[in-house]
Every structure is written in C-alpha cells, then in structure tokens.
Amino acid sequence: MVAVIHQSKSLKNLLNYNEQKLKQGKATCLTAANYPKPVDKLNFHQKLNRLMHQAALNERTKVNAVHISLNFDTTEKIPESMLKKIADSYMEKIGFGKQPYLVYQHKDAGHEHLHIVTTNIKADGKRIELHNLGRNQSEKARKEVEIDFDLVRADSKKLEQAYQVKPVNVQKVVYGKSDTRRAITNVLDGVLNKYRYTSLPELNAVLKQYNVVADRGTDDSRIFQKGGLVYRVLDEVGNKTGVPIKASLIYNNPGLKYLEEKFIENEHLRPPHRRHVKNAIDWILTGNKEKLSLQKLSEALKKESVDIVLRENKEGVIYGITYIDHKNRVVFNGSDLGKAYSAKGLLERLQYSPPDKKVEPVKQKQKHTQSIKPDVPHESNHHSGWISSEPISNTSQRSLLELLTDPNHSPSFVPYELTKDVHRKKKKKKKKR
Missing domain, CATH: 3.30.930 (BirA Bifunctional Protein; domain 2)
Incomplete structure (x- = not known):
C-alpha cells in the first residue's frame, strides 16, 4: 500500500x-x-x-x-x-x-x-x-x-x-478534458510537494520532463491579467496541445498563490543540497585531462541523477542553464550555484563552440544600431532544449522539449548611456551645418 x-x-x-x-x-x-x-x-x-x-x-x-x-x-x-x-x-x-x-x-x-x-x-x-x-x-x-x-x-x-511519476501519454489525453485533468493531476502529485523550486521556470523545468507545463498566458491575455494559471499537456516536440486545465479545477488548487508560498518555503530548503550538484560537476570536469563536450558532461551527470536543462535563443546560443537534482529533488539555476556553474561559466570549462552567427550586410541608410529588447519572462520567444537523465521516469525516447524562459534573463543590448552619446554627437554635427 x-x-x-x-x-x-x-x-x-x-x-x-x-x-x-x-x-x-x-x-x-x-x-x-x-x-x-x-x-x-x-x-x-x-x-x-x-x-x-x-x-x-x-x-x-x-x-x-x-x-x-x-x-x-x-x-x-x-x-x-x-x-x-x-x-x-x-x-x-x-x-x-x-x-x-x-x-x-x-x-x-x-x-x-x-x-x-x-x-x-x-x-x-x-x-x-x-x-x-x-x-x-x-x-x-x-x-x-x-x-x-x-x-x-x-x-x-x-x-x-x-507509483513513480510518468510522462503524460499525449495521444491518450489530448481529446478529453477529464482524461487531461487526471493525467496532469498525477504528474503534479509527484512533483509539487516533492521537489524544491523557487520560481515558475524552475518548476516547469521539472514538469516538462513529464509533458506538462504551468502556463500564465501572454501579458495581454485575460488569464494573465487576472492572476490565473492553467496547466497544459505538451506534445512530443514541446508544443502545447489539448485542453488547458485551470488550476482551480485541480483538487488542491495549485494556482499562483499556492506556488508563491512554495517558492518562499523552498528557498530555505534548497541550500544544503547545492554542494551535491557542484561537487558532481567539479569531480567530472577535474577527473578528465581534456575538456569534455556538453553532451559528455550531461551523460556523466546522469549517473549522479542530475539533469541539465538548457535555454537557447533563436540562433541556438545558450544563455541559461538549470540543474535538476533528482536525488535530493531540488532545482537550481546555474547562477544560484556560482559564476562557474552559470551557462557562460560552465561553457568556458567545456569543449564548446557557439553556432555561427549570420552577418547581415549593413544598409547605407542605417544611421545607428537598435537595442535588442529584453525577453518578456512569461512569453517565451526562444527555442530551448534539455539534456535529461531518467532517475524516476523513462525519457530516453522523447524529443527535446521547449523550456520556459528565465524571468531574470535579459540579453545583452546597447547600453542607454552609449546611445545618448551617439545622439548627442549627431546633434552637434547638425548644428555646425
């Protein structure tokens, strides 16, 4: 029993x-x-x-x-x-x-x-x-x-x-609300009270391994403006499919208010387990004479029950990383563990070549560069992938799943102070004419 x-x-x-x-x-x-x-x-x-x-x-x-x-x-x-x-x-x-x-x-x-x-x-x-x-x-x-x-x-x-948590069987649930709710509830029962996460992206890093995602909607959607939350089933390539299930329809109502309390509670429960993830990474990297590839590192971490979850932009550039420690059931962003374990710090310790950037010809009429707008945290514009071990479920046959973007992430852009200098110089030139 x-x-x-x-x-x-x-x-x-x-x-x-x-x-x-x-x-x-x-x-x-x-x-x-x-x-x-x-x-x-x-x-x-x-x-x-x-x-x-x-x-x-x-x-x-x-x-x-x-x-x-x-x-x-x-x-x-x-x-x-x-x-x-x-x-x-x-x-x-x-x-x-x-x-x-x-x-x-x-x-x-x-x-x-x-x-x-x-x-x-x-x-x-x-x-x-x-x-x-x-x-x-x-x-x-x-x-x-x-x-x-x-x-x-x-x-x-x-x-x-x-009674181990199992990924949702998409083919069985996408056509029925009742079946979808039951399948999602089964996953939530195995994750919400057992893993230590401190943000919605961290929770989703775990949920997506079971073909489920917690979704706030876009910023102009009614559900977002009302502070609501729905749970969705993901297909084999990470796209949302089937009937969205409101958190209020699940027996313990795991909405934003419920999760925010979990975030605060888990913040105090995670620190003792940081050392396990850091030691696992350090031991693997220092134990090899040559630099490992990211794939080799992920395979080695599988033996330590640690999953690596990557966040990539449209060009395939990795800008964020999350670690899921299934042994202690805790989730950490790379930056939570220190600079050496952030996406940038880890890739510098690995044999890794970023994808080639496509250089577009500069138009003669273009007078100045435009800053890149930071990502909206709840509306992902990036393609993400995860490299997973399978400590509590069989995930070896599944494709890469899209991961929720990191709310703390803001891609590099031209600093405002520099753009002010550019405009000032141009104004001065015009005055001389």
Whole structure:
C-alpha cells in the first residue's frame, strides 16, 4: 500500500473534487466517519458543513484541509467492507481517528485506491501537526496496515515502480478534458510537494520532463491579467496541445498563490543540497585531462541523477542553464550555484563552440544600431532544449522539449548611456551645418 498526503487551505475544493467523481460515476463514498448521519443520508452541503464547522474552531490555522490517497497493488481486489476497515485503521494510527472524515473509493485507474478528505483541527480547537506526518506517522501506519490486512508491501520494487511519476501519454489525453485533468493531476502529485523550486521556470523545468507545463498566458491575455494559471499537456516536440486545465479545477488548487508560498518555503530548503550538484560537476570536469563536450558532461551527470536543462535563443546560443537534482529533488539555476556553474561559466570549462552567427550586410541608410529588447519572462520567444537523465521516469525516447524562459534573463543590448552619446554627437554635427 502506498499512502500520499496533501495539505490544502480549501476543504471545499477537496470535497468538490471527490464529489465530481461521484457524479460522474467514477467514485463511491464509502464512509462518513464521525458524522451525525450515515453516509447515504448526507448531501454535499452537509458533508462540507461538518468539516467547515470543526475547521472554524481554529481561525489562526490557514492550512486546515487534508487529502489522503491510499493506493493498492494492481493484483489486489479488495471488497468495500475491507476497504472501510483499512481506511479506519490507517486514520486511527496516524492520529485522525476522532476527526470527521470522508472516504471515497475511486474507480478511474487501473488499481484500487481510496481518497480521504478531513481536517487537522480537533474538536477542542487544537491542530494536529502536519509537518513530517507522511514521513513519520503515515509510514509507520502503512507498514502496520499492510501486515494487519495482508496487503502487498510497498517496499517491493514492483509497487515502488508502479507509483513513480510518468510522462503524460499525449495521444491518450489530448481529446478529453477529464482524461487531461487526471493525467496532469498525477504528474503534479509527484512533483509539487516533492521537489524544491523557487520560481515558475524552475518548476516547469521539472514538469516538462513529464509533458506538462504551468502556463500564465501572454501579458495581454485575460488569464494573465487576472492572476490565473492553467496547466497544459505538451506534445512530443514541446508544443502545447489539448485542453488547458485551470488550476482551480485541480483538487488542491495549485494556482499562483499556492506556488508563491512554495517558492518562499523552498528557498530555505534548497541550500544544503547545492554542494551535491557542484561537487558532481567539479569531480567530472577535474577527473578528465581534456575538456569534455556538453553532451559528455550531461551523460556523466546522469549517473549522479542530475539533469541539465538548457535555454537557447533563436540562433541556438545558450544563455541559461538549470540543474535538476533528482536525488535530493531540488532545482537550481546555474547562477544560484556560482559564476562557474552559470551557462557562460560552465561553457568556458567545456569543449564548446557557439553556432555561427549570420552577418547581415549593413544598409547605407542605417544611421545607428537598435537595442535588442529584453525577453518578456512569461512569453517565451526562444527555442530551448534539455539534456535529461531518467532517475524516476523513462525519457530516453522523447524529443527535446521547449523550456520556459528565465524571468531574470535579459540579453545583452546597447547600453542607454552609449546611445545618448551617439545622439548627442549627431546633434552637434547638425548644428555646425
């Protein structure tokens, strides 16, 4: 059995997600624990109000909604009566036995699994601490439940591989909103709370390995102006395809506000893992007498579970680099690690030749050069590529994916002070005439 725990600020979103499955015939509500009525006598509002009433006993705690999924091996066919007992036993063991909670059996995947909605606010107004709940209480409870109910152990390689994050199968999801949302949700479950990222481009560097991207839209789009966010599926060459899914339609509402909180939280969790990436790069480069190519470096880093993600402009010039450390599940821009690990610094340490630039003939009428406008961070005008290892998914058969541009990047341009001098000189010449 595999247990996955998510925290949220919205009980309504969590409940609505499961109730929609119920309406679609893809789920059954098995249990309403610690409710005044049996589950078959409760409507949506009664289910929600019981949870909301208890959560309101502690107004200081904003993260008061908990969503748990219990996943079983594909070979197991478990009757409803036993599923109820498993859910009750698990909730008791993690300290939620006296909490109001709803248990749903979902039937939209190839394996038996339960979804549980509850609150961490107790009847006396005190909160149940959620920090390390999954690592400590849940892990212990999972092992005990497996023994008590003779379930397939999650420690086996077979079950571990079954719940690894997998790239979205584009052909299966592009034509249906429901399938698209489910596929995207599966990827987000394996990334959002497990990787340490501090910006949208860093998050997308990971998501794009699974054919998913978080998209704000262009600056003149309604979704951007409203501060919204959608998740999109990418095809084999990195183009957005299929139905865009609003963040608000996903059960834990992973919109901009949610992500911004993650950015702040992750900023303090990344520093201890910088050394692993830097040491891996230094060890590989200093261990070779001759300079390595970028491809050779990426292949060597695969053994250290590190992916290199490149950002290139239209001419194929590399201007940015991101490192994804899958071992420690952290993401770093090259500049975060130091100048020697930035795109410019790293390429100087490698055997690398930039693509030839096409020199256009200068027109006689052209009086002065024009500055290059910096890129708009949320609207990519660049072609990007990534060099990936496959620590948690098979990516060897996929093409290069377009990467989101770096919001901190501003390509070199003619400084304004120099253009002022040019104009001043021209004005002086005109006055002499």
